[in-house]
Amino acid sequence: MHLTRIAPTPSGYLHLGNLYNFLLIQEKAQAHRLAILLRIDDMLKERVRDEYISDVFETHAFFKIPYQLGPTNSTDFIQFHSQHHRLPLYEQALNALKENALVYACTCSRSEMQQTAAACACQHKNLPLSTPQAAWRLKKSPNHPITFHAETGKQTFPFPQHLRDVVVRLKNGRPAYQLASLVDDVHYGVDFIVRGDDLLPSTLVQLWLAELLGYSGFSKTVFHHHALLKLPNGEKLSKSAGDTSLRALIKNGLTAEAIRAHLNSLYPF
Numbered sequence: 001m002h003l004t005r006i007a008p009t010p011s012g013y014l015h016l017g018n019l020y021n022f023l024l025i026q027e028k029a030q031a032h033r034l035a036i037l038l039r040i041d042d043m044l045k046e047r048v049r050d051e052y053i054s055d056v057f058e059t060h061a062f063f064k065i066p067y068q069l070g071p072t073n074s075t076d077f078i079q080f081h082s083q084h085h086r087l088p089l090y091e092q093a094l095n096a097l098k099e100n101a102l103v104y105a106c107t108c109s110r111s112e113m114q115q116t117a118a119a120c121a122c123q124h125k126n127l128p129l130s131t132p133q134a135a136w137r138l139k140k141s142p143n144h145p146i147t148f149h150a151e152t153g154k155q156t157f158p159f160p161q162h163l164r165d166v167v168v169r170l171k172n173g174r175p176a177y178q179l180a181s182l183v184d185d186v187h188y189g190v191d192f193i194v195r196g197d198d199l200l201p202s203t204l205v206q207l208w209l210a211e212l213l214g215y216s217g218f219s220k221t222v223f224h225h226h227a228l229l230k231l232p233n234g235e236k237l238s239k240s241a242g243d244t245s246l247r248a249l250i251k252n253g254l255t256a257e258a259i260r261a262h263l264n265s266l267y268p269f
């Protein structure tokens, strides 16, 4: 069985943009006979709140979005499905990168990192990977474009320059998003990924990281990148935009059908 996933980050209430993504995943799953895994990416613990996790389940129930694998409620999620249970898997991947000398320690501050996103001088300092408060970054970035499978055939893009020497382990020792997301997809056997086109650079980085880690099966994954939902005034929807949160719309008495119709008027499928 081929598998896709709905993978929200519980760092805010879900909004219309999330719903658009979920419904598109549902549509692709029907079209390609894919099972759906619900995977809640809660590794960024400082921004995660219980009410945001509950919101994911409430949203799926309200809009009757089916999924076949994953947690059924918040308690089940925390007991069995949180990314924290998969820390050993992320550690294993990080150790493999370490053993193959593919990472270097970086002690740049967050603002220094943003300024020198493409790389930093730390690679030449040879700091021990055990240096306290050091992030781990990939030593090697490809000098060739990256090709992946889309529904309509292969697509090729240049490797994103701003994600060279990408961080795979954060200063606090936790796995970075790029690594955790890849390890999870490989772990569950996800082979069809639907995501916003803001994550296209992440797709390219994760394909490269998979190559370094020897996850050969990941190169067969089919990717569908969709345009991000924008408000009629052209503004991007965000979790901070309270009035577009699904919760606010539901509180205002809108039915699931009305919200779907509203979504369709903003952004026809």
Ligand SMILES: [Zn+2]
Pocket: 105, 106, 107, 108, 120, 121, 122, 123
């Ligand atoms: Zn650095």
